[in-house]
Amino acid sequence: MKLSGALVSLVLVVLTSFFLFRVLAGDPVDAVVGDTPATPEQVAAIRERLGLDEPMAVQFWEYVRSLFTMDWGTSYVSNDKVTDLMLDRLPETVLLTGTALVISASVGIWAGARSGWRHGSPGERLQVAVSLTLWSTPTFWLGMIAIVVFSVKLGWFPANGMTSARGVADGFWPHFLDVAHHLVLPALTYAAVLYAQYVLIMRTSILEERGSDYLTVARAKGLRDDHVRRRHALPNALLPTVTLVAVEFGVVFNGSVLTETVFSWPGLGLLFYQAIRIPDIPLLQLLFVFFAGTTVVANFLADILYRFLDPRVRRSA
Template sequence: MAIFMTILQRLLYAALLLIAVLVLNFTMMNLAPGDIADTIAASMGGADAEMMEQIRAEYGLDQPFPVQLLAYVSRVLSFDLGYSYFYNAPVTTLIFEKLPATLLLVLVAQSLALVVGVLLGVFSARHPNGIANYFVTLIALFGYAAPVFWTGILLLIAFSLKIPLFPVAGMSDITVDGNFFVKAVDVAHHMVLPVITLGSIFLALYSRLSRASMLEVLGSDYVRTAKAKGLSQREIVLKHALKNALPPVVTLAGLQFSAVISGAVLVETVFSWPGLGQLALTSILARDTPTILGILFFSALVVIIGNLLTDLVLRAIDPRVRGRA
């Protein structure tokens, strides 16, 4: 019953936060110079005053700001994100068309960075004065210092141009024909460089945090007691230390999911990956306000859901959190 009330409370907070994000995004877009009518007129090569008034009336821009805001929030709450004049399609349709590519890239990069980062951190903590510790530190420094787009460009130059091991751009090769397995291998081949690029900075974060957390746990009293009982190092790490060292890493992974989404914009641009990042960049350049607002809303929704799931996972793996409201 307690967990049910906690989930209900978190959902209420999430709904209020989502409405606040909607209001803030719409307000900021309206404070920016120009509007949809100006962009449409520019794409048409110009328009007279009468035409501009017709365009503004069609999009409801002639109404007072509070009326526009209320109408926008009402549409979004009824799952209508508006219509893109640039793509000539509903914004919801555009987002769900691009979503699978971005989810595939983000989830694979995040999962690999989390798994490899935890393994490197644990191995480094078990050998704090060995070469593994310096290797993890070097990875962390590179991950912190290197911008995502710079890493992507370097990988493209090295492994697509100089050593042509991987494709330069895109998600698949249109010339590849075959069954599902053949096409999946082709997509995986295209994913290698974008996944490494997107996962590099998060690999550094997870490896350093898991190393620090594991070192703290390995120095605790119950670990010393386990050693005194004659348990092997493997049993101590896997059955006792790792479970108690994971909560900070899981928390960071949930909080960093939003950063992965934003980082995907740069990675998708560098590698021409056909996802939400490419859609967002094109919409910004085209001043396609409904699409931009739709992507901002969807990104906020993903972050809120990610934080809620992180909280539930922490309650599942850490008994100390379960008793908290």
């Protein structure tokens, strides 16, 4: 049933991508023509070349037919295959979102476990307040604040881009350090929002485990409180958080749109923003299917993972 639900969701995503971007304001022909004056005949020729002069039913049929050949078309602006444009930008997005996910998950799980174990303490109340604030803060606003403080005022980190415009010395390490320097602000900004989710969910899981009988037995054996938390409570409390990590592998690509746009990070998020301004319909269709599709697949895999990790779910299924 889960597999069939995921397949139906993917089909709906693919079909929705065709209609969604044809209601956007703006004419793609304007982007192709640019600032150069064009005659009505030239505009008609461009519209014919792009297939925009055909009835909607014909365009939809061509779209469905192209899916079976995995030919998503070419960009209206660059005339490059949209699959090539996406694959060129994918490593940059994986670098940003992967770094943010590793930081947020590792620090958030640790902080959430300690916060839940010390329920009622001043540190726990402060942790919850900070997490709720970060979770409710818009990513683009947090990014702009980070740019103003750490880039404009303090000058510690670059405000945008992935590499220095002036260039760096040849060699792996100079290039690596330059990219890492540009990565700090966008990665930490995105990680701050994800971190809040892990803290709150891990804290809730620990609170649910605190009163369990097996922990009472462990304490009765004379085990140290820290040992009881790390060796007994934490493994069971990790189940919902592990599922969240699996889901985030798909969701982080969607969230990268705002982060990459604010910091001009040259990944899929910025590419999506640039395409929607035109609108570059073939590129938008592919990116929408990729973003939504990875979320659907990640949710499906997370459900399977949870069933594998928790025998109680398998028995109740």
